[in-house]
Structure formats: structure tokens, C-alpha cells
Amino acid sequence: MSAAVPSGPSRLLSMSISRLIAHGIDVVTVANILGHSQVSTTDNIYAHIIEAERTKASECLADVILRRKQG
Numbered sequence: 001m002s003a004a005v006p007s008g009p010s011r012l013l014s015m016s017i018s019r020l021i022a023h024g025i026d027v028v029t030v031a032n033i034l035g036h037s038q039v040s041t042t043d044n045i046y047a048h049i050i051e052a053e054r055t056k057a058s059e060c061l062a063d064v065i066l067r068r069k070q071g
Contacts, residue, residue, distance in 0.1 A: 021049045 020030055027050060031042035043050060 017046060018049050021046055021053055024053070 017030060017034065020033070021027070027042055027046075028039055030046070031039045034042060036042045
């Protein structure tokens with residue numbers, strides 16, 4: 001099952017929130033901005049973006065750790 005692609009103002013909101021997440025704004029803050037009473041609501045809606053950012057963060061951390069062990 002794929003999510004519907006938002007249009008109009010919904011698309012603008014979705015793109016804006018996606019950029020916040022991509023720039024490292026935590027999901028709790030994003031949930032507060034959106035007025036979601038449960039962080040899980042935000043996490044579910046933007047899960048694909050959040051997971052991609054978590055993956056990038058993990059890769060970055062691994063790079064830092066490996067460099068320290070090698071250096």
C-alpha cells in the first residue's frame with residue numbers, strides 16, 4: 001500500500017516538514033510544530049524520511065569511529 005502524494009498546500013507542508021527532518025530537527029520538535037499530540041503520528045507519516053536520516057547518521061558515526069581507530 002503506497003501513500004497518496006499530497007497536492008497544493010498539503011504538498012508544501014509535507015515538503016517543508018521533510019526539509020526540517022533532513023536538516024536534523026528532531027521528530028519531537030516536528031511533532032510539536034505540527035500540533036500532533038503523539039510523536040508516533042509524526043513518526044508514522046514521515047517514517048521514510050526519518051529512517052533515511054537515521055541511516056545517514058549511523059553511517060556518519062561509523063565513519064568517525066573507524067577513523068579514530070585507524071588514526
